[in-house]
Amino acid sequence: MPNKLMVVIPCYNEEEVLPETSRRLTEKMHSLMERGLITEDSKVLLVNDGSKDRTWEIITELHKADPMYEGLTLSRNRGHQNALLAGLMTARGRCDISISMDADLQDDMDAMDKFIEKYQEGCEIVYGVRSKREKDSFFKRETALMFYRLMSGMGVDIVYNHADYRLMSNRALDALSQFTEVNLFLRGLAPMEGFQSDVVYYERSERFAGESKYPFKKMLAFAIDGITSFSVKPLRLITNAGIVVFLVSLLMLLYAFISWIAGTTVTGWTSTLASIWMIGGIQLLSLGVIGEYIGKIYNETKRRPRFIIDRYLNERGDDPVKDYQP
Ligand code: UDP
Numbered sequence: 264m265p266n267k268l269m270v271v272i273p274c275y276n277e278e279e280v281l282p283e284t285s286r287r288l289t290e291k292m293h294s295l296m297e298r299g300l301i302t303e304d305s306k307v308l309l310v311n312d313g314s315k316d317r318t319w320e321i322i323t324e325l326h327k328a329d330p331m332y333e334g335l336t337l338s339r340n341r342g343h344q345n346a347l348l349a350g351l352m353t354a355r356g357r358c359d360i361s362i363s364m365d366a367d368l369q370d371d372m373d374a375m376d377k378f379i380e381k382y383q384e385g386c387e388i389v390y391g392v393r394s395k396r397e398k399d400s401f402f403k404r405e406t407a408l409m410f411y412r413l414m415s416g417m418g419v420d421i422v423y424n425h426a427d428y429r430l431m432s433n434r435a436l437d438a439l440s441q442f443t444e445v446n447l448f449l450r451g452l453a454p455m456e457g458f459q460s461d462v463v464y465y466e467r468s469e470r471f472a473g474e475s476k477y478p479f480k481k482m483l484a485f486a487i488d489g490i491t492s493f494s495v496k497p498l499r500l501i502t503n504a505g506i507v508v509f510l511v512s513l514l515m516l517l518y519a520f521i522s523w524i525a526g527t528t529v530t531g532w533t534s535t536l537a538s539i540w541m542i543g544g545i546q547l548l549s550l551g552v553i554g555e556y557i558g559k560i561y562n563e564t565k566r567r568p569r570f571i572i573d574r575y576l577n578e579r580g581d582d583p584v585k586d587y588q589p
Pocket residue numbers: 272273274275276277312340341342343346347364365366367369470474475476477
């Protein structure tokens with residue numbers, strides 16, 4: 264039995280790639296329909312994340328030309344994760360399965376067949392995993408690798424080399440809607456749901472056009488966000504560092520005492536200076552880490568909406584959305 268699919272694609276300033284992405288998607292969707300894997304009323308939901316270019320106009324045109332395309336526009340730029348969540352929460356209850364992917368054609372669409380087959384075999388979540396990273400630049404590849412190492416080293420359960428190319432069943436979306444955190448890290452949330460899941464390998468290609476919206480700075484922020492949202496290990500590391508520094512300070516005390524007895528107290532300027540800087544450094548760093556967590560608590564307690572939907576273009580027409588706010 265075919266299932267109703269909704270492909271969810273966050274788009275931020277993607278005017279250069281959208282025409283090609285939609286051309287290939289139309290082809291793919293029709294081939295999936297012909298193979299009987301998805302229903303004829305399956306949709307592609309393009310989420311405009313407050314783009315400053317012609318992205319929303321292109322989405323509107325696509326919707327007019329082909330009702331298979333739906334458009335969602337957020338009231339402003341909220342970042343990849345929030346835009347994706349907005350799309351997924353809109354898809355929830357409107358489809359049997361959702362597949363999230365990027366707009367830039369880096370995710371191989373031909374993996375979608377396997378995604379759906381895995382779903383039919385009983386998986387609620389299917390992760391697309393990059394088999395190679397040959398086409399990424401050396402810098403991007405190495406920093407991305409560091410990202411996964413750092414994450415797993417810090418005790419965050421994520422699927423290695425999986426970005427946000429993923430199938431989630433409607434049940435998995437229902438479960439996702441119960442996670443209300445503002446600090447979103449969807450890659451960590453999906454494994455946390457814990458349904459039956461599997462991975463599908465695919466080759467990730469280069470961005471089709473335009474430039475990456477994830478420069479190194481953003482990626483680093485994303486990693487820190489992921490770690491502090493899912494693990495308290497950094498706090499424990501501080502405690503451990505504190506214990507080590509305390510033990511060292513006992514030794515220093517002993518050393519100072521012996522030096523005093525030996526009468527060589529005036530020297531030792533170097534060690535004093537060194538320890539002041541070291542302890543100061545460790546303390547500042549530790550305060551910073553604790554601050555990260557406090558900042559998170561602050562953001563979570565305010566419970567601000569993670570996204571605000573401006574309009575939803577669907578078969579009912581152009582909905583200025585008031586009635587639902589996931
Ligand atoms: N994106 C978004 N909002 C943002 C930044 C990015 O919706 O603020 C989208 C972007 O349009 C793309 C996806 O998120 O579809 C991934 O971004 P990108 O391809 O630039 O990241 P990379 O593949 O370089 O990590």
